[in-house]
Amino acid sequence: MGRRSAYPEEFRRDAVALYRAAGGKRMYAAVAADVGVTGETLRSWVRQADGVAGRGPRNEQAAEGQDEELVRLREENKRLRRAEAPVAAGARDPAPGGRVFRSRGEVRTRRWDFISAHRAAFGVKRICRVLGVSRSGYYRHLATEEAHAEREAEQERTMAEIRAVHLEHNGAYGAPRIHAELRAQGRKTNRKRVTRRMRVHGIVGRHLHRKKRTTIPDRTAPPVPDLVHRDFTASALNTRWCGDITYVSVGSSWLYLATVIDICSRRVVGWSIADHMRAELVTDAVEMAVAARGGRVHGVVFHTDRGARYQSAVFAEVCRRHGIHRSMGRVGSSYDNALAESFFQGLKRELLHGRRWTSKAQTRLELFRWLTYYNRRRRHSAPGYLTPAEIEQQLITSPTLSHVT
Template sequence: MQFCTLGPYELIHAALVAKGFQVGRQRVVRLMAKLGICAHPQRKFKATTDSKHDLPIAHNILSRDFKTTEPDRAWVADMTYIWTSEGWLYLAVIIDLFSRRVVGWSMAEHMRTALVLNALKAALGQRIPSQAGLLFHSDRGSQCASGDYQTALLNAEITPSMSRRANCWDNAVAENFFVSLKTELVYSRIFSTRVTARIIITEWIEVFYNRQRIHSSIGYLSPAQFEENYWSTLEQSMAA
C-alpha cells in the first residue's frame, strides 16, 4: 500500500532531494500550485481526555522541552479516535522525542486503561531504556492517572509527567502526530471494519511513518534513519 504526505512545500522539496531530484524550492511551489496540490485542512478533534477525576496528577516535568540528545530518555503518550463503519476505534501511541519514532501503540474498541497499558507494554517490549529515569509525559486523563498505569511506570523505573489542565501544547508532539495521521490517512478513506482500520493504521505507523516519512525537526530524515545515523556515529566514536 502506498501512502503520501500532502504537507508544506518544504517537506515535499526535501523528499524530492532525498530521492535524487535536482529541484529548487520555488519550482516545487510553482509545480504544486499548477497541479493543485495543497495540504489537507485540519479538522477539530473530539476530546478523549477525561481529567475530571480525583486520581493523583504528576507534575509537568517535561515542561515543553521536546528535544533530547539520546534515544529513550523522554517518551510522550496520547490517544485518539478513528471512525469506522462498525463504530469508533481508539488508538493509543507512545513516541520517543529523540527521533519522533512511534515506539508503542495499541488499538481497541474502548478507552479504558487497558488501551494505554497495552501501548506501554508494546513500547517496553521493543525498547529497553539504558538508564533508569526515562521521562514519560502524557495528559492527565483518568487512564494514565490510574493506579494500574502508574504502578506499571513505577515498576519500569519510569518517571511520570503530565500536562496542565486543558493545555494541549504541553503534549504538542503527540498532538502533531495525530494531526498527521488524520490528515494524511484517516480523512481520505472510510474504514469498513475495525479490523481493516487496524491493519491499515499499523502499516501506516510502522512502514510509512517510522521508516519513510521525513520530519523537519530531525533534519528531514525518517525516525528510523535518524536513529540509524545516531547509532552509527556512536559506534564510530567509540571505535576511534
C-alpha cells in the first residue's frame, strides 16, 4: 500500500482539472508551479486520475508527449509570426491623404526638422525669419532633442510594462500593486508616475462597493471567547489563523467556499469548495490546513465569526483533536473578522464581479485557479506588497524574521 499523500483528494482533483483545462497549452512544470507542487507530483496525479478513468499508462504517456510537443510548436509559431510581422511592405504606412500629425501639431513637431534639413542652403537666420520662429528656440531644440526622444521612449516602455502587468493579473491590479510588481521585476520607477500614466491612459483596477451579511449564528451553542480582539497580526507562522465562508451563484444554485488563512503570511493554507453548507465544509478546510502545515498546528488560534458551522460540535471536535484553539468575534461585526472579510472582497472584486457562472465544474476550477494564484503570485499591500509565498520563504529562511523553530 502506497504512502498517503499530504495533499487532500479535493486539492489533487482540482489540480488535475487545472492541468487538463489548459488543453495542452501549458506543460506540467508551469501548472505545477502555480499550484505549489513539483511537476513530477502533478504528473503522477494525472496518471492516477487517468487510471481511475480507464486510460492506460501507455496512452497517457503518449498524450503527454503530444501535449508538450504541441506547446513547443505553438511557441515556435508565435516566434515566427513576430519575426515576420515587419516584413510586409507598407504594412504600417499611413493611408493616402490621411493626417499623420495631431491637430495644430504639424508645424510645431516638424519645423525644427525643416530648418535642420535646409540650413546649409538658406541659413538658420533666414529660415527662422520666414517661419516666424526664434533662432534661440531652434538651438534650444537641438540641445534637448535627444533628451526628449529618450523620455518619450521611456514613457512608451513604462506603459507597455504597465499594460502587461495589468493584463497578466486579469485587470484586477491598481497602481499600487502594479508598481510593486514592476519593482519586483527590477524596474525602478516612481509610484506617482505609474499612477499618473495609468490615469492618463484610463487603466484602472477593479472595485466593489456592495456588502451583504451572510453569518447566521447558533444561539444555543456554548460561548467561545474572542482571542484576537481585532489584532490581525502575527510574528510567526501557525500561531494565528482566521477563516470564513462565502457563496458563489452558479445558475440557479450555489457553491460555497470555506477558507483557513494564516494571519502571519496571508496564505490560504486550507479551503474547501462544495455545493452544501454542512459542517463538513469547514472541517474539510481545517483538515487541508493541518495537512499543509505537516500536522504541526498544536496551539494555533483559529478565529472565525459565529456562524452555525463554526459553532457546531463536529467543528469543535476537529479543532480539539488537532490542538487548535477556537476564537470568535461578535455577531454582526465584520471588523471582528476583518482579514477574512477583506480576502473575500478581493475574491469577489478580482474574480467574481461582473461574471455569470452556469457550470459548477467550471466555477470550481476558476476558484481553485484564483486561490493558487492568490497564494503564489498576488501581492498584498499590508506586508510590503509581497506574495504569501515570498513572505513564508523569508520567514523560514531568515531567523531574524521568524520565531518558528
